[in-house]
Each structure stands twice: as C-alpha cells, then as structure tokens.
Amino acid sequence: MKILVTGGAGFIGGNYVHLMVKEHPEDTIVVLDSLTYAGNLETLEPVMDAPNFRFVKGDIRDRDFVSALFEKEHFDIVINFAAESHVDRSIENPQIFLETNIIGVSVLMDACRKYGIKRYHQVSTDEVYGELPSDRPDLLFHEDTPIHTSSPYSTSKASADLLVLAYHRTYGLPVTISRCSNNYGPYQFPEKLIPLVISRALADESIPVYGEGKNVRDWLHVYDHCHAIDLIVRNGKDGEVYNIGGHNERNNLEVVKTILKALGRSEDLIHYVKDRPGHDLRYAMDPEKIETELGWKPEYHFESGIKDTIDWYLNHKEWWQHIVNGEYQSYYERMYKDRK
Numbered sequence: 001m002k003i004l005v006t007g008g009a010g011f012i013g014g015n016y017v018h019l020m021v022k023e024h025p026e027d028t029i030v031v032l033d034s035l036t037y038a039g040n041l042e043t044l045e046p047v048m049d050a051p052n053f054r055f056v057k058g059d060i061r062d063r064d065f066v067s068a069l070f071e072k073e074h075f076d077i078v079i080n081f082a083a084e085s086h087v088d089r090s091i092e093n094p095q096i097f098l099e100t101n102i103i104g105v106s107v108l109m110d111a112c113r114k115y116g117i118k119r120y121h122q123v124s125t126d127e128v129y130g131e132l133p134s135d136r137p138d139l140l141f142h143e144d145t146p147i148h149t150s151s152p153y154s155t156s157k158a159s160a161d162l163l164v165l166a167y168h169r170t171y172g173l174p175v176t177i178s179r180c181s182n183n184y185g186p187y188q189f190p191e192k193l194i195p196l197v198i199s200r201a202l203a204d205e206s207i208p209v210y211g212e213g214k215n216v217r218d219w220l221h222v223y224d225h226c227h228a229i230d231l232i233v234r235n236g237k238d239g240e241v242y243n244i245g246g247h248n249e250r251n252n253l254e255v256v257k258t259i260l261k262a263l264g265r266s267e268d269l270i271h272y273v274k275d276r277p278g279h280d281l282r283y284a285m286d287p288e289k290i291e292t293e294l295g296w297k298p299e300y301h302f303e304s305g306i307k308d309t310i311d312w313y314l315n316h317k318e319w320w321q322h323i324v325n326g327e328y329q330s331y332y333e334r335m336y337k338d339r340k
C-alpha cells in the first residue's frame with residue numbers, strides 16, 4: 001500500500017513513521033509536511049534513507065499542490081497528522097489554526113474524493129469533548145459524548161471532525177477518526193508540558209505551572225497512540241470514531257514533580273504562573289470501543305514510560321537544544337512574560 005502521512009515531521013507523525021517504516025516494509029510511506037516551527041527534518045533522520053520512505057515538502061492548504069501530488073502518487077491511505085497543535089499558540093493567534101486544521105483538512109478530503117482512496121484517517125484529540133469535573137472520577141469521555149470545545153485549537157479540531165464525518169455521509173468517503181489523550185515520548189516539541197519541564201529542569205531554570213497545577217490530563221505514550229492508529233487504519237470501520245487513552249490520569253503538579261525527582265532537581269524550581277485562559281480542568285478517555293472491537297491495549301505504564309522519555313531527552317540533547325537555542329527563545333519570552 002502507498003500511505004500518505006501528512007505532518008510526519010512533527011512529534012506524533014514522526015514517531016508513527018519510524019514505527020511503520022520498520023513494521024510494514026511492504027508499504028511505501030510518503031510524508032507531506034510544510035515544516036512549520038513544529039516540523040523538523042532531524043526527526044525523520046532515522047528513516048530518511050529507508051527504501052520504503054520519501055519526504056515531500058508542501059502545505060496541506062495548497063489545493064493545486066495537493067491535487068497534483070495525489071494525481072501523481074495514487075495513494076491508498078491518507079493519515080492526517082498535520083495541524084497547528086499547541087493550545088497556547090491558538091489563544092495568541094487563532095487564524096492559522098482555522099486555516100490549517102479546517103481548510104487544510106477540506107483540501108485533503110477533496111483530493112481523496114477526486115482521485116479515490118481506500119481510507120482517509122483524521123488524527124483528532126480528546127479536547128473536542130471539553131472538560132470533565134475533577135471530583136467525578138467515574139465520568140469519562142465516550143465516542144458519543146457531545147462536542148463542547150474551549151480553545152480555538154480544540155474548536156478547529158472539532159470542526160475538522162465534523163467535516164470529515166460530513167464527507168463520509170454526503171459523498172461516501174471512507175473515513176475514520178481517532179481521538180487521543182495527551183501524548184508523551186521522544187521528539188516532542190519543548191513547548192509542551194513534559195519536554196518543557198525536562199529541558200528547563202536540566203538547565204536549572206524555573207518551571208512554569210499554570211494556576212495551581214491541579215488540571216488533570218490522561219497521559220499516553222506516543223508509541224501506544226501510533227499502534228492504535230495503525231489498527232484503526234487497517235481494521236477500523238468506515239465512518240467510525242475511536243477514542244484512545246490508557247486510563248492514566250495525573251494532575252500537572254504530579255507530572256512536574258515526577259520529572260524533577262527523576263532528574264534529581266529541587267521542587268523549588270516550580271513557579272506558579274497565571275492560568276491559561278479557558279483552561280480545561282480534566283480530560284479522561286474511555287478506550288473500551290477500540291479495545292473490544294480492534295483488540296488494542298496500551299503497552300506502556302506511565303512510571304516506566306516517563307523514565308524512558310527522560311532518558312531519551314538526556315541522550316538526544318542535540319535534537320532539542322537546536323530548538324531551544326533557536327527561535328523558540330523568543331516564543332518563550334513572548335508567551336510567559338505576562339504570566340509572572
């Protein structure tokens with residue numbers, strides 16, 4: 001099969017490509033990525049010379065470019081990881097989120113309709129369901145939980161999900177959607193909580209914790225997410241949504257303290273800062289559907305997964321230091337200066 005992976009130079013797409021190039025040598029993987037601030041060719045270095053891999057630089061918003069690529073390549077499967085993915089950036093500048101996360105998706109699906117594919121898979125998020133209360137551990141997000149978004153980011157992702165389902169119903173496009181909880185693991189851009197804490201703690205810099213650090217996220221290792229997507233793409237049912245999560249709820253303070261302890265750093269580095277506007281209190285997924293229908297089970301436990309991840313950042317300092325020493329510096333100044 002020939003598989004188009006959009007956004008494959010980012011965190012999850014990059015990990016997906018690493019795993020699939022090895023596990024499915026019979027498939028050809030073509031990555032399409034515009035290399036925004038979050039896209040990094042160094043992430044793709046381990047697969048760049050693989051015979052079943054190719055990289056194409058391009059923008060999913062560019063209708064003519066995408067159409068020409070589909071006409072030439074005849075893809076069997078399209079998996080869309082490409083997105084603007086950071087909530088804080090969406091609060092600062094929503095426009096690009098609407099353009100990439102909604103218009104970009106419509107461009108891809110129109111090309112799928114025109115040239116024909118076996119499956120279009122949309123990588124979505126638990127954030128489309130909004131937030132859960134923190135005093136009701138019995139409440140989880142199910143696939144039929146109503147969409148109820150908070151940030152421009154989650155609203156753009158929810159809009160894309162609705163569009164994908166509309167293309168299935170109206171045009172019969174064979175689609176699937178996965179909605180996953182927070183990922184952690186190798187190659188995550190250090191604007192996100194876990195790599196931000198690791199990189200700043202290693203430099204003995206203050207760790208910004210929003211509000212009181214009580215917000216809860218449901219953490220899943222990125223490899224578990226990637227294997228879930230692979231199962232859905234191969235065995236999932238057209239028109240269906242699948243929730244992905246590992247029942248791994250932690251509040252932010254617990255996560256930060258775990259990392260500081262593992263790195264032998266003092267909790268005095270923790271610095272409480274102004275909260276994120278519209279900050280969702282708690283996310284928690286019910287993955288029962290993908291477990292029972294497709295036989296998926298997460299392999300990583302948070303305790304060992306976070307240790308492996310910390311080791312990865314210790315052993316790949318060059319990868320993230322290129323980022324934190326570059327344009328990211330001015331992002332950090334801009335984003336955190338009013339939060340003190």
Ligand code: NAD
Binds near residue numbers: 007010040059061100
């Ligand atoms: P990321 O920001 O690390 O990577 C996004 C990639 O998309 C980058 O390589 C970037 O260059 C590329 N891209 C952005 N705009 C593009 C455009 N217009 N055309 C082509 N390429 C473009 O994101 P991530 O954390 O890897 O997330 C991947 C997907 O998974 C996103 O759709 C996100 O919404 C979803 N998701 C993320 C998480 C998480 O915890 N990170 C959890 C659930 C779902």
Ligand code: DAU
Binds near residue numbers: 085086126196
């Ligand atoms: O839930 C899935 C989502 O997870 C994905 O759809 C998003 O693409 C991804 O970015 C992530 O969103 P979050 O907003 O949950 O991730 P982030 O790492 O930005 O923040 C995690 C939690 O940590 C959140 O409650 C905010 C808090 N936080 C974050 C940063 C960057 C802090 O307290 N301090 C920080 O400096």
